Amino acid sequence: MNPPIDAPAPTGRAEAQLRVLERAIALLSSTATLDDALGSTLDACLPVLGDFGHFDVVVGDEVHRVARAADDEPAATALRQQRWRRRPPEATELSALCSGWPVLHPEMDAAWYQAMATGDDEELDAWRRLGAVSMLSVPLRHAGELVGALSLFMGSSGRRHGADELEFAGLLAALAAPPVVSARLREAQHRAEAAWRASEERLRLALEAGRLGLWEWNVADDRFSGCERFYQLHGLVPGAFGGRLADFQALVHPEDREAMARQMQRALDTGTGFAAEFRVLHPGNETRWLATYAKVHPTTPDGRPLRLAGASYDATERLQLLAAERTARADAEAARGDAEAANRAKDEFLAMLGHELRNPLAPIVTALHLMELRGESSTLPERELIARQVAHLSRLVDDLLDVSRITQGKVALKLERLDIAAVVRKAVEQVWPALEKRSLHFEASLPCDPLQVQGDAVRLAQVLSNLLGNAAKFTPAGGQVTLAVTADEAEVQVAVRDSGVGIAPELLPRVFDLFVQGPQRLDRIEGGLGLGLAIARTLVQMHQGRIAADSPGPGMGSVFTVTLPRAAPADAAPPRPAEPGPRPAAARLLVVDDNEDAAEMLTQLLMLAGHEVRSAPDGPSALALVQTYLPDVAVLDIGLPGMDGYMLARQLKAQPQLAGMRLVALTGYGREPDRERAHAAGFDEHLVKPVDPQRLLQVLAALVEARRQTPL
Template identity: 60%
Template structure:
């Protein structure tokens, strides 16, 4: 192999380093230039967006003022003189407005602040935007046009709606100078050019020579750029003054206006080129200095390397090398190593012998450690086989005896803190029985070091060796001495059993007939075994506690479910006669108590909703909620939710703002439960929002997900409450009056139902008094939209009579329901218990029986069974049975339908529903209400 000198290698290294660096430097400079240009494009586009936002803000401010003016009461009364005076005052406060104009939907000018009231010969200056507003009924900004007096103006129009009808069109005519003011406030550099164009591409404002170019079209280059990039983009253009520009444009989605910002190209390129020159110069200088340093270093290394070569040759001959100190650290280390190598040679033989002896000792220690690890592994495996304390104690005995000691003892602390004998073991069963008898009658004091009680009390280990019989004299405790003499004790080691910071007892290993002693390794092994045994015993205790806690929890849960069912029954029973009484009062047309009836109806509905929420929470906790999945339109869900919450929302001054997509949005879900989700959110918003504050319900599509958003301007949510707002029974702070009411269940039910539909729900609020927003996200069904399912028409029953047996122990409920049924044309017999109902069959054979379930003595299920089996009813057509009860769980309904009943209705039941159900069972005709 041909040798190459160090200097030549360094030269090749320098060249190899410089060439890639030069190439990468060129690539880096090019990338820097491109990055600077892209940064300029992004900055100019962001500035155009910001300026467009400012222009939109000015126009939206005008729309907001007009919308406020559109609510004037003078428009309701058609008092144009008063509205003219109000409009004059508004124009006086807005110097950039030329006039306020009021048109009727046909285009006739009803009022113009620029002319005396009553002027009838005025025409619409810009009819296109007027016609568009009449069609859309949404606020808009029209293109700039010249008015009656030849002045340029920007029409901003809003609809005036009354009862859903377009009454007027209200227009503010803005001076284009208002837009110029917005542009000038942005403090754009003087050499930049900013232009604003309306939806017809007419120039509304220009930062340079505004008056000269007002109303004109964009420059040709700008026109091409606007056509090419669409709503926003960046590209080169030329100004009307022929200056080369880098232009960014942004078109507003609200107005359709376009903002264009032109930056002189020289400003952009100068910074790019300065950066490139600085970067390139630094790279070239670094490359030059690197080459010079490489050649100098190579020269300084050659001389000491030659000395190292000569020293190595001397070491090979057995001579001690002599070296000149070097200022190169690595070379000096090699020189020092050569010197140390000579000195080390003489010590190698002695060190080799020492290492061989150490290796033999280490092998013996490793074998001992292996046996110890095997024993610990065996102990871990044995301890893990069972969670029963007795099995753990047997495992301890099998490990300690006879591998480590002749005897093993374990005492454990019971639940009352007393020390109990748990284990006494010897490999000989006869000695085991002998030792157990000893420890049951001998109890060493806790003051005696080395006793089991002492180890538990102090938490310390104790090691002792004896040479009987003389050394037994050291034992002062009589019981401990008797035990030592009885078994011929030679040594013992006791260690407390501690797990998770709790002392469970103590374990003792004892030597007797084997004459073995405990070494340090034996004691360490016993300590580790005690730790593992204590953990196993504690695991067994925790398992037993967990089993007990689980049994108690299941019992408490069953009691809770039974309580909720009974609570629902006891709450619904008194509500039933109230609902029936309200129905009778409404049928009798007592107008003087109409207000009181509405109040009672609202409060009863509130109580019914609280009961339903409680039972829903119970079903959710037990996983008993069942969804009836089908394809459903979100628009139908929103309509149903608004219908459900109408009694609460109709009392508001400001109605709910609803924004639903025109195209059908379909999800797979349970329409009833989804409507319950949206209704709960609307109820929540109504409870915590003043009647004159905003509540909005909107539906929007985001990819393959539909978002249902309920937003309000109410009391908001505190930051510390926001993470827990969907937890059960969680509510914000309320006053002593608790005007909002509720149990804190609605949002928890919402979260559960949304999760069951594969969706998510989130809450957001900026804090107290800042309102709240709840967003439900559901996956959209992929198939084509399903048609709306029409709501079932309300049915009114045209009864042709029938014999009804009504059995209810609630006298008030029975009396009122009897009046309703008699009023509907039925022959009714009332009983308040099972025996009375059966006795009534002697002179009255019913066609249908309404039975309460919770009857005294004989419940409704037993009464239904006896009615089915009664011979007095067998010759007639089958008796129809309806369970009318306060027990409303799915379990209760299933049990009723499975035990003789034809229908199950939950109190309080609406009279119309009850009558229609009875008519269907009796075969009476049902007329659809028109």
């Protein structure tokens, strides 16, 4: 690095500075454009205060740079290519435009370049090409505003800047500030006028196409004006407007005035546009919504806005539609939430109800099977009747758990060739107690020869028992109920007729709809849920049949007719009953159920099948029992007190001595989510109460076999 040259004598320095000032004044007085003003200032400084330099001035949202060199044009080119950037406060200040204060860097070397580049290789290369050894930068202020900075560099001359040069450069910047700012304002005004003309044309087109009302507020003299449509939008006629900002604000709805005033003031303060929606009051207190967009136009040299111009249109209908849409969406969301909550509550209730209804059926089914295994023939007719009723009740419980599944035709039918007379007898058997209770005269007319249909015996019996039950319910004591079966070559018809209350003509077309019922007494002794006929219609349609209702009117009885297609002639003999399978190998079993009757009946059934069985009423008892008794298979109820079946299954699986043990869930919870939860808890099988004993024994035999084939 070259050593600094000796400073000139005070007298010589003063003369040099005087010549610089004279030159600067002469150059600046002749400038017209911003670039001329900036370049003239630099030309006056060089080479006395530097070998090269640049002037940065804030123009709008950008920094405009002009660079000059005394006899080093490559350096000036390098300066023009450098991009001005704002540095963080903690970084070394490079320009007075960053800090607002004079900056002096008397010594600049390779280490200084490295620090100033802050890891930017491109900027580091630029500094190296520039070759500056000293620098000063002074702010350019006007009316208290920081508008730019003058930066001067020493390079090939080897000179260094000192405090005197920094002070004199500040004086030059102050001298240059007025003409520089004036030139900047002139350029800004030219650009603004061009933009205004283009904007004016766009607004004119928008006015014609969009039925817009243009307005303008001249801030300097507080004059507010608008086009004809502007007055129409505000409910005025030309000449009825005072023309001041206060007059405009008086047109705004009182509840919107303060917000509108804040937005306008914010636009003036920031020089940016704004969009607003506000209400105005028309004659007769009619309220209309207006939408407006406004923009601040050219400012005065001291930065004050000159005009605020905008366009407005009537947004009443759009906002009303949006409000209606929001309300509808909120209502829909609320309704959806309510429906989902109600659906969850319904599912939980039906699951619990199904569990509570199935639990009492399980020991009944097991007890019937035990009686059959023990050969108790004296009660065979009663057992068969109980078995039929239990099977029917089990199916009805399934229906209750998913009524929508039935009404939407999602029930899986167990189709077989049926004699319609046998189906009728099952239905009559189910309804007979109600017929007897009301002392009704019942007659059935059945054909002598079998009439075959293809159908589900339980579902068809459910349909006919529903029709007979309705006839019994709505027929006064001592009345008449008849059932007649007729047929032709293609179809079988079953007609249930009664002498009861009949059906009103207006109700007849909707009698098979969900929840539709006739007028009920206050005690609802004849009432129901209005589901039976809807379910009956769906089940009949699933059998490719149809159902119809007819009635002469109230008090004149009614008739319901079910029509089913006849089954095709049978080509093969009916299948023979399956031979009983081999007796399963004896195993060690554990039964856990808090229902004493269910646990006792199941234990007896399994012991009679040759198994060793232990039982427990709850989870803790079962965990204590398996410390000494190691079962091959555990049959667990889910709805146990305290520790439920899922938790018990996990704890049993965690017992080292029970490795390989199989688990069966025997429960009243029969929904698909219940099955998934059971398998997730470690159960191998999920059976729903009441389970067919043969089915249970088959499942246990398979699990025992799998258990014995699995190495421990």
